[in-house]
Amino acid sequence: MSATAPSSPLLERRYARLGVLLIAPTIMVFSLVIVYPLLAAIYLSLFSIYTPTLDGEFVGFANYMELLTGKAFWNSLYVTLVWTMGTLTLQILAGVGMALLLHQNLWFRSLARSLVLFPYFLSTVVAILVWRWLFNDLYGAMNHGLMQLGILDMPIDWLGSMPNAMIGIILVGTWKYFPFVVIAVLARLQTIPEHLYEAAKIDGAGPVARFWDVTLPQLRSVLVVIILLRAIWDFKEFDLIFLLTGGGPVTSTQTLSLLVYQEAFGLNQMGQAAAYSVGMMLVMLAFMLIYIRKTAREI
Amino acid sequence: MTKPTYTTPAMPRRTLLTGMAAAGAMAAMPRRLSAQETVTLRWWSPQSSPEQMAAYKTQMANFEALHENVKVVFERTSDEGYSPQLAAAFASGEVPNVVTHLPSFAVSNYWANGLLEPFNEVIEMIGPEKFYSGANDIYEIDQGQYAGTGIGNSAANMIWLRTDLMEKAGIDAAPKTWDELLSAVAKMQGGGIFGAPLPYGRNSMTSLVFIGVIHQAGGQVMTPDLQVGIDSPETRDALEFYKAMREFCPPGATNYSWGESLTAFVSGACATGIYTGRVLINVANQNPGIADSITCDTYPTKSADIAPWTFNDFPSVFIPKAAPNMEATKQFAAFLFDPEGYIQQLHAAPGHVLPVLKTISAMPAYQDNPIIEKYSAEVEKMSEAAANGFNLGSESNAHKPNVKAGEIVNSNAISEMVQRIVLNDENVDQVLGETTARIEEIMAS
Numbered sequence: 079m080s081a082t083a084p085s086s087p088l089l090e091r092r093y094a095r096l097g098v099l100l101i102a103p104t105i106m107v108f109s110l111v112i113v114y115p116l117l118a119a120i121y122l123s124l125f126s127i128y129t130p131t132l133d134g135e136f137v138g139f140a141n142y143m144e145l146l147t148g149k150a151f152w153n154s155l156y157v158t159l160v161w162t163m164g165t166l167t168l169q170i171l172a173g174v175g176m177a178l179l180l181h182q183n184l185w186f187r188s189l190a191r192s193l194v195l196f197p198y199f200l201s202t203v204v205a206i207l208v209w210r211w212l213f214n215d216l217y218g219a220m221n222h223g224l225m226q227l228g229i230l231d232m233p234i235d236w237l238g239s240m241p242n243a244m245i246g247i248i249l250v251g252t253w254k255y256f257p258f259v260v261i262a263v264l265a266r267l268q269t270i271p272e273h274l275y276e277a278a279k280i281d282g283a284g285p286v287a288r289f290w291d292v293t294l295p296q297l298r299s300v301l302v303v304i305i306l307l308r309a310i311w312d313f314k315e316f317d318l319i320f321l322l323t324g325g326g327p328v329t330s331t332q333t334l335s336l337l338v339y340q341e342a343f344g345l346n347q348m349g350q351a352a353a354y355s356v357g358m359m360l361v362m363l364a365f366m367l368i369y370i371r372k373t374a375r376e377i
Numbered sequence: 378m379t380k381p382t383y384t385t386p387a388m389p390r391r392t393l394l395t396g397m398a399a400a401g402a403m404a405a406m407p408r409r410l411s412a413q414e415t416v417t418l419r420w421w422s423p424q425s426s427p428e429q430m431a432a433y434k435t436q437m438a439n440f441e442a443l444h445e446n447v448k449v450v451f452e453r454t455s456d457e458g459y460s461p462q463l464a465a466a467f468a469s470g471e472v473p474n475v476v477t478h479l480p481s482f483a484v485s486n487y488w489a490n491g492l493l494e495p496f497n498e499v500i501e502m503i504g505p506e507k508f509y510s511g512a513n514d515i516y517e518i519d520q521g522q523y524a525g526t527g528i529g530n531s532a533a534n535m536i537w538l539r540t541d542l543m544e545k546a547g548i549d550a551a552p553k554t555w556d557e558l559l560s561a562v563a564k565m566q567g568g569g570i571f572g573a574p575l576p577y578g579r580n581s582m583t584s585l586v587f588i589g590v591i592h593q594a595g596g597q598v599m600t601p602d603l604q605v606g607i608d609s610p611e612t613r614d615a616l617e618f619y620k621a622m623r624e625f626c627p628p629g630a631t632n633y634s635w636g637e638s639l640t641a642f643v644s645g646a647c648a649t650g651i652y653t654g655r656v657l658i659n660v661a662n663q664n665p666g667i668a669d670s671i672t673c674d675t676y677p678t679k680s681a682d683i684a685p686w687t688f689n690d691f692p693s694v695f696i697p698k699a700a701p702n703m704e705a706t707k708q709f710a711a712f713l714f715d716p717e718g719y720i721q722q723l724h725a726a727p728g729h730v731l732p733v734l735k736t737i738s739a740m741p742a743y744q745d746n747p748i749i750e751k752y753s754a755e756v757e758k759m760s761e762a763a764a765n766g767f768n769l770g771s772e773s774n775a776h777k778p779n780v781k782a783g784e785i786v787n788s789n790a791i792s793e794m795v796q797r798i799v800l801n802d803e804n805v806d807q808v809l810g811e812t813t814a815r816i817e818e819i820m821a822s
Contacts, residue, residue: 128490129464129465129467129468130463130464130467130468130487130490130492131467131468131490131491131492132468213629214629215627215628215629215630216627216629216641216644216646217644232628233627233628233629234628235628235629235631235632236629237629237631237632238577238578238628238629238630238631238632238633238800239631239800323632324457324578324579324580324632325579326578326579326580326631326632326796327579327631327632327796327800327801328579328793328796328797328800328801329579329793339461340788340789342461342464343460343461343464343465344460344461344784344787344788344789345784345787345788345819345822346464346784347822348468
């Protein structure tokens with residue numbers, strides 16, 4: 079023991095150095111792709127910058143004052159929350175429902191499991207072009223079908239008026255992203271021990287009771303992660319909404335991402351756009367921290 | 378098991394190493410020593426219909442044939458998307474060499490911010506005497522310095538009419554006033570056909586068309602000395618007219634932009650249309666059944682004593698200052714006006730983009746086109762309207778150039794004003810006050 083004792087600290091130091099060396103590339107990449115853009119955004123938000131030239135002047139917290147006192151940020155935040163809550167809720171309900179269905183021993187199960195992923199794999203641009211055609215007032219299949227069935231006399235304006243536009247983007251968002259929930263929930267369903275269901279049956283639990291008392295508690299951990307990830311992705315969704323409604327009518331579907339885009343590239347005010355994006359990040363961070371603390375206590 | 382070999386008996390190690398050293402030395406030589414290095418020129422345009430693409434290919438191939446070391450690549454942009462794309466390109470320094478078909482007010486904005494190469498040299502290459510008189514005035518933002526030039530003219534808010542439906546409804550002449558138009562569309566609407574595809578979307582088309590409607594009421598967005606003048610009785614009249622027209626437009630017009638509005642008329646779903654001469658080629662290709670029953674005129678005004686106001690976006694050509702290979706770039710920009718390619722480009726959508734060179738208009742090769750021959754009266758009308766046209770960058774001959782016009786359009790301040798009044802039925806005074814404040818803020822920025 080006495081012979082090895084002096085070499086231990088040396089070895090530990092060597093291991094520590096090796097550890098630092100091994101983790102250094104990760105820290106460098108992390109700094110380049112996350113820390114630098116974040117600091118750059120905060121830095122830009124303190125300037126008034128004309129986007130094409132990136133020339134500008136220091137304005138301190140003026141962009142943040144505009145964020146706090148103007149209507150644009152709060153209106154877009156409200157729209158973002160409505161969109162996120164609406165589409166996330168439907169994604170979870172549709173995703174869990176479809177996963178439960180595909181977990182049953184159906185004869186077309188393999189095919190259905192493949193097909194259900196289709197919307198998720200489809201390019202957003204292509205999917206939205208198809209949906210825009212479906213929603214078209216003059217030639218769209220939706221209006222045409224409903225008029226053929228005698229449900230409508232006149233075509234409905236699906237994307238140009240409220241609340242249709244918001245309902246439209248929420249439904250298309252649900253269709254596009256619910257397969258992610260299906261994949262994750264289905265994977266978890268397949269690992270729930272069968273004996274839990276057998277014990278519940280012996281205790282007289284019916285299908286509904288088995289879902290609430292066995293399946294749902296077992297899904298809780300995976301649902302926490304799914305909700306966290308999907309909420310982050312939905313909160314900052316851009317392309318789907320931009321292509322479907324462009325943020326209209328007026329600003330009824332203009333989420334924070336669209337506001338940032340409009341400010342940065344429509345009005346060429348990169349500094350103000352950076353301030354909005356920092357505000358957006360802080361809001362998302364606050365929601366996520368509350369959510370994680372709450373769910374961590376429950377699990 | 379044999380070891381892999383990296384040399385063959387035919388290539389001794391010494392030869393291989395010598396070869397590698399020579400290749401390394403070649404690679405290390407300064408690139409500028411290579412006089413015949415291939416130069417790639419990037420060309421951006423929002424106009425890219427299949428017929429136009431075919432014309433562009435001819436122009437690119439002809440230029441490449443004359444310049445062996447030059448390759449030209451075409452990249453699409455769009456009327457709604459060019460602003461963010463160019464902003465990102467300017468910010469990153471990765472700019473295209475030549476940009477065509479953007480409205481003149483976009484050019485003046487980029488020029489005012491020092492982002493463009495003076496175009497005087499290119500105009501000299503084309504031949505200033507070939508242009509129609511005053512054709513380049515709108516690009517002379519600073520005295521003696523041209524920010525770009527026009528690649529054509531356009532009359533973007535012509536009213537298109539179905540003469541068969543007019544006849545059926547007992548209408549014997551194109552409407553000249555708003556009252557006549559409202560009466561006409563009311564008579565023609567029905568049987569699955571709507572009166573008009575006016576845009577009510579939150580986009581540039583709604584803004585640009587409505588700017589025209591304000592002028593057709595005798596109003597203006599900016600005063601000649603560039604004070605915001607939108608809050609006026611004329612704008613209120615324009616909003617009232619636009620609201621009255623809503624019931625004659627398809628339900629989805631609340632989301633219409635150029636493409637949807639054009640298709641609504643060409644397909645036969647609307648009795649009137651509002652567009653450039655692109656209608657002609659689209660009808661010929663997509664709905665020839667109505668080809669003998671269409672005509673156009675300037676858009677009606679509030680009353681007969683107000684002159685028509687035609688929106689001409691003065692489709693442009695310009696060169697970003699940061700573009701590489703400037704000499705070849707300027708040669709290519711001038712080559713776009715070479716008669717063979719230019720006429721093919723104009724024929725790609727006859728009447729849509731009208732020539733800016735009088736030498737081209739006079740050429741039999743330009744006149745020799747079945748659509749231009751068939752619709753000579755309409756093409757003449759559009760040419761005349763475009764020649765007297767304006768846009769937000771220059772609302773009249775008395776107005777100073779408005780270099781913020783592009784940002785006003787991109788802000789959607791005007792299209793949102795239309796939506797708030799027409800769709801949301803909000804208080805006109807409040808909306809006009811807020812719109813004025815928004816435009817003032819943009820002008821001051």
